[in-house]
Amino acid sequence: MATGRTHRPATRSRGIPEATVARLPLYLRALTALSERSVPTVSSEELAAAAGVNSAKLRKDFSYLGSYGTRGVGYDVEYLVYQISRELGLTQDWPVVIVGIGNLGAALAGYGGFASRGFRVAALIDADPAMTGKPVAGIPVQHSDDLEKIIAEDGVSIGVIATPAGVAQQVCDRLVAAGVTSILNFAPTVLSVPDGVDVRKVDLSIELQILAFHEQRKAGEEAGAEPGALPSAPAPYAATEGDAPARGGKGGGRKGPDGDAPAVMPA
Amino acid sequence: MATGRTHRPATRSRGIPEATVARLPLYLRALTALSERSVPTVSSEELAAAAGVNSAKLRKDFSYLGSYGTRGVGYDVEYLVYQISRELGLTQDWPVVIVGIGNLGAALAGYGGFASRGFRVAALIDADPAMTGKPVAGIPVQHSDDLEKIIAEDGVSIGVIATPAGVAQQVCDRLVAAGVTSILNFAPTVLSVPDGVDVRKVDLSIELQILAFHEQRKAGEEAGAEPGALPSAPAPYAATEGDAPARGGKGGGRKGPDGDAPAVMPA
DNA sequence: ATTTGTGAATATTTTCACAGCG
DNA sequence: CGCTGTGAAAATATTCACAAAT
Numbered sequence: 001m002a003t004g005r006t007h008r009p010a011t012r013s014r015g016i017p018e019a020t021v022a023r024l025p026l027y028l029r030a031l032t033a034l035s036e037r038s039v040p041t042v043s044s045e046e047l048a049a050a051a052g053v054n055s056a057k058l059r060k061d062f063s064y065l066g067s068y069g070t071r072g073v074g075y076d077v078e079y080l081v082y083q084i085s086r087e088l089g090l091t092q093d094w095p096v097v098i099v100g101i102g103n104l105g106a107a108l109a110g111y112g113g114f115a116s117r118g119f120r121v122a123a124l125i126d127a128d129p130a131m132t133g134k135p136v137a138g139i140p141v142q143h144s145d146d147l148e149k150i151i152a153e154d155g156v157s158i159g160v161i162a163t164p165a166g167v168a169q170q171v172c173d174r175l176v177a178a179g180v181t182s183i184l185n186f187a188p189t190v191l192s193v194p195d196g197v198d199v200r201k202v203d204l205s206i207e208l209q210i211l212a213f214h215e216q217r218k219a220g221e222e223a224g225a226e227p228g229a230l231p232s233a234p235a236p237y238a239a240t241e242g243d244a245p246a247r248g249g250k251g252g253g254r255k256g257p258d259g260d261a262p263a264v265m266p267a
Numbered sequence: 268m269a270t271g272r273t274h275r276p277a278t279r280s281r282g283i284p285e286a287t288v289a290r291l292p293l294y295l296r297a298l299t300a301l302s303e304r305s306v307p308t309v310s311s312e313e314l315a316a317a318a319g320v321n322s323a324k325l326r327k328d329f330s331y332l333g334s335y336g337t338r339g340v341g342y343d344v345e346y347l348v349y350q351i352s353r354e355l356g357l358t359q360d361w362p363v364v365i366v367g368i369g370n371l372g373a374a375l376a377g378y379g380g381f382a383s384r385g386f387r388v389a390a391l392i393d394a395d396p397a398m399t400g401k402p403v404a405g406i407p408v409q410h411s412d413d414l415e416k417i418i419a420e421d422g423v424s425i426g427v428i429a430t431p432a433g434v435a436q437q438v439c440d441r442l443v444a445a446g447v448t449s450i451l452n453f454a455p456t457v458l459s460v461p462d463g464v465d466v467r468k469v470d471l472s473i474e475l476q477i478l479a480f481h482e483q484r485k486a487g488e489e490a491g492a493e494p495g496a497l498p499s500a501p502a503p504y505a506a507t508e509g510d511a512p513a514r515g516g517k518g519g520g521r522k523g524p525d526g527d528a529p530a531v532m533p534a
Numbered sequence: 535a536t537t538t539g540t541g542a543a544t545a546t547t548t549t550c551a552c553a554g555c556g
Numbered sequence: 557c558g559c560t561g562t563g564a565a566a567a568t569a570t571t572c573a574c575a576a577a578t
Contacts, residue, residue, distance in 0.1 A: 019569055025476040029455060043537065052457035055537095056571055063539055071538040071577040088476050089483030096475070103374035110370060113455055113472030118479065157482055158475070181485060182478040188296060188380055190319035198481045200474050205380030207467050208363070208425070209292040209355050211449040212385065214465045215424055216356030218448060286547055310559065322559095323549055330561055338555045338560045 016087070020061045024084050026051045027058065031081045043074040085118075095122035095154045097180075099171050100163030101131055101141050104186060108162060110137035122154040127167070144171075151178040158182045165189045172199075283354070287328045291351050293318045294325065298348045310341040352385075362389035362421045364447075366438050367430030368398055368408050371453060375429060377404035389421040394434070411438075418445040425449045432456045439466075 030050040034042060044062075048055035062068060062075070068083055069075045085091050096114070098105050101124050108114070109124055124136055127144040134141050142150060150156070159180040161168050168187035175183060176197055185191055185201040193199055297317040301309060311329075315322035329335060329342070335350055336342045352358050363381070365372050368391050375381070376391055391403055394411040401408050409417060417423070426447040428435050435454035442450060443464055452458055452468045460466055 017568070021480050022473075022477055024480070025470070025473040026457075028476070030457075045537085050457065054571080056573095057569090059537090059539065060570080067539070069538050072536045073578075074537070087480070089479040090476065092483075094475075094479055094482070103370050103377060107370035107374055108471060111471055113470075114475065117472060117476060119472070119475055158478055160475075182482045184474050184478060190293075190297075190317065196485070198478060200478055202469055202471070202474055203292070203380075204375060204378055204469070205384060205386070206289075206292040207451050207469055208361075208381065208386055208427075209295070209357065209384060210289055211425055211451060211465060211467055212356040212361055213288050213291070213354070215361070215449045216359070218463070284546070312559085321549080323551095324547090326560065327548080327562075334561070336560050339558050340556075341559070 016064045020064055021088075023051070023053065023057075023061055024088055026053070027061070028081065028084045028088070028090075031077055031084065034077050035081055039077055041070075041074045041076055044069070047075065090118040092118055093120055094118050094158055095120050095156045096158045096160060097121075097123045097125055097147075097150060097154075097156050097175075098160045098162060099125045099144070099147070099175070100161060100187075101126040101136055102162065105160075105162040106136050108160060108186075109139060119158075122156055123150045125150065127163075147174055148178040151175070151180060156180060158184070160184045160186070161191075162186045283331045287331055288355075290318070290320065290324075290328055291355055293320070294328070295348065295351045295355070295357075298344055298351070301344050302348055306344055308337075308341045308343055311336070314342065357385040359385055360387055361385050361425055362387050362423045363425045363427060364388075364390045364392055364414075364417060364421075364423050364442075365427045365429060366392045366411070366414070366442070367428060367454075368393040368403055369429065372427075372429040373403050375427060375453075376406060386425075389423055390417045392417065394430075414441055415445040418442070418447060423447060425451070427451045427453070428458075429453045 027047065030047055031042075033050070034047075042050075044055040044059045048058040051058065059069075062080075065083060065087055068080055082091075096119050098108050098121060101109065105124065105126070109121055114121060121137075121139060124139050124141045125144050125147055126132070126141050129143060131141045132143045151159075157180055159172075159175040159182070161171055161175075161183060163171050165187045168185065168189045169191055172183060172185070172191045172193065176193055181196065182198045183191065183193065183200070185199055186203075188203050188205065191199050191201075294314065297314055298309075300317070301314075309317075311322040311326045315325040318325065326336075329347075332350060332354055335347055349358075363386050365375050365388060368376065372391065372393070376388055381388060388404075388406060391406050391408045392411050392414055393399070393408050396410060398408045399410040418426075424447055426439075426442040426449070428438055428442075428450060430438055432454045435452065435456045436458055439450060439452070439458045439460065443460055448463065449465045450458065450460065450467070452466055453470075455470050455472065458466050458468075
């Protein structure tokens with residue numbers, strides 16, 4: 001899903017399925033909340049509800065980690081918090097650098113959820129000289145000229161890119177060259193990285209588009225058809241020509257000077 | 268994946284698989300970039316590379332939309348942009364409200380990727396009276412007292428929650444009561460919503476945790492075992508007791524006053 | 535009595551590989 | 557030819573349902 005190319009069966013290693021890995025943080029969050037309320041044990045049913053999944057799935061997920069529950073009783077909260085943390089690698093310290101300190105970068109820097117897990121914001125990096133030295137969330141911003149040095153000195157292996165899309169790839173290249181092997185990308189671009197480097201992306205507008213899709217569906221279903229909008233099923237095989245840009249029409253093409261690519265994203 | 272309970276076959280309607288829907292925005296972005304460079308056609312191979320997927324998957328995805336390509340040639344860029352936009356519901360205008368105007372909310376408000384698709388930031392809402400009237404990204408912040416009125420007046424059906432976790436559920440409840448049926452949640456909480464309301468979540472720290480998992484794997488593989496860290500396979504069935512919080516130990520339990528739950532997230 | 539852990543059944547997603555069309 | 561569109565196969569993921577454990 002993120003690794004370079006065909007390489008290993010993706011879900012390799014001791015073979016915890018990717019889908020399960022993606023849910024572990026969810027369970028961990030729910031468990032941490034219970035832990036804080038000093039709840040000693042939970043059943044799969046309760047925990048599943050708190051995490052927003054169904055209990056069969058949760059039990060199956062946990063079964064990949066080992067037999068950490070007690071039949072007839074449930075799971076010991078503290079014990080499970082520890083086991084999941086360990087599995088996720090959160091029992092060790094992960095220094096992280098955030099590159100691009102605009103609104104988003106600042107939000108990330110101040111985000112409590114990082115510090116409370118094994119993550120430590122080792123440095124904030126921005127290309128704007130005016131930002132250099134300015135403290136954001138209590139951490140002084142450093143200039144991107146020093147990127148390589150910072151990464152080497154702190155032994156950083158995880159980088160967060162919160163720059164404008166236009167410079168994301170070059171920032172990525174520098175991070176990778178400097179030794180970073182995991183990247184969380186907020187810029188709306190596909191990053192290409194060498195094999196062995198993991199990239200995960202968070203694209204704010206993609207999520208909205210998925211919502212729009214479902215929203216549209218709801219509107220179309222609610223009463224046969226909509227006024228202006230297309231009705232439910234625009235039969236496959238181009239039944240809906242007419243107001244579509246005449247297929248193959250190579251001429252001008254609409255789309256103002258605001259299309260999308262250089263996405264303004266705060267830097 | 269977000270709808271209330273067992274209800275409809277999830278991937279219902281004209282039956283575009285969820286996995287495909289989730290990739291359409293990706294294709295759209297790549298196509299828009301091509302469109303801006305006035306590229307008239309693309310092959311599945313090229314487009315797949317630009318979108319970061321493999322070409323068989325892309326062709327399969329497009330096959331759910333209809334036969335929009337030309338054998339031996341490829342896909343007409345403009346035509347495909349239109350078809351995907353329409354499928355995603357982006358040919359109509361979606362007014363969106365953002366609740367919680369901290370760093371994150373401000374980043375979202377200024378995010379170019381919204382405006383460039385069918386999304387229009389109809390209002391920014393914050394509970395802090397000091398924020399009221401202050402323009403953020405050119406839009407004046409409104410007070411949350413007026414939330415219901417704003418949603419009704421603008422016919423908003425999509426809401427973005429960027430508040431602290433502690434108030435996310437109540438904000439959600441108000442949004443839903445006021446008529447919002449799709450929610451994008453950035454607060455690290457599981458929101459419960461009535462049937463028929465879609466929720467998608469973006470959790471910044473979850474993504475990092477998934478990266479940490481893979482990062483840990485890399486470290487463990489690279490040379491048999493690690494110094495301090497656990498080696499690759501902590502055999503199932505609790506082989507790894509010892510430094511774990513004695514199972515069932517109900518007493519104190521570690522965990523400072525910084526656990527996680529009330530997550531500080533900027534408001 | 536409960537509630538876990540898990541095989542087996544089902545559903546979904548990805549990938550292969552090639553017929554068919556332009 | 558080259559490239560799409562798609563059945564069929566393979567791989568993943570989810571759900572069922574119940575035996576086993578406390």
